[in-house]
Amino acid sequence: MGQVIASATASLDGFIARRDHGVDELFGWYDGGDVVVENAGDLPPFRLTEASAAYWLAWRESLGALVVGRELFDLTDGWGGTHPLGVPFVLLTHRPVTGSAALGSPDLVVMHEGVAEAVAAAQELAGDKVVGVAAGTIATQVLRAGLLDAVNVDLVPVVLGEGRPYFTDGAPVALGDPTTVVPGRGVTHLSFPVRPGG
Template identity: 60%
Template structure:
């Protein structure tokens, strides 16, 4: 069965983007080294440190599908039909986009509820990982009790305001002890079980 993992680059104060959705310095670690790591689609290659490159390649190799929300889909124009990680994408949305057609768009599935989206993503992923985008989608998957792990690429910056990793801040979210800690330039890669 697939493992559902929320993953994002985040600031020390828990934001995954600035208020205008720009990641700002949260993505600086993608260019902090000399190891070129290609992407699928039209995104230029990353230039990672050897440590981050090994971590990133392991993460990408584990993926079977991504689960994202309509907001991220719209901000990226659905990555023009090809996600940079080169895996199929399930989009949680109440309204399927009309007229959106790119080569590769057959790798995108649209689902109206969290349950339908998780079912579709896990069916595609099989025994592999479903990468769950941060924000509202990660919050909804966690609230449904379906999230297995939380990954944070922790960047040494305080943004002060922006888009939160989890949007429901009504109470504490207690995670388990770290399963992995990888220290690199401009980022620390952390992996936690979603439950203590």
């Protein structure tokens, strides 16, 4: 089985979006360079710097599946059934899913049991590749269940002051020294291993 890694763009004060889910201040780096990186589905291509493109493409290539929560799924309407990263995704939800354009997609697996079962389903899909975990509630649940191997942060030099945090319960998170540090334009890509007992 591959690693389980949370990944998100975040502000210097640890927020992945404003309270209203806005991300304009955080996502400028996706259009900060000259390297065109295509996305799956209907999302327009990114225009990244060479450093960010190399990092992003390596991350995308490493992925085998994702685990996402209901809030992100509803905000994006399940990406119409095709995630921009081009991998299958497991939706963990305790409510029925109706009326979404994503329903019926072969890339969507809906799980109601719990976070451990959702991660296991994603690992089955991913094989030896990485299972990516959405930041926020899902990443927090995966961390608290002892299932998270690493935390990736695309760190943007902005302070939001308030918003939606990367981890939601405020409990301490023990991370090791960064295994990846890639400076880009308007972003620094970082990866931290989760220490045992994180």
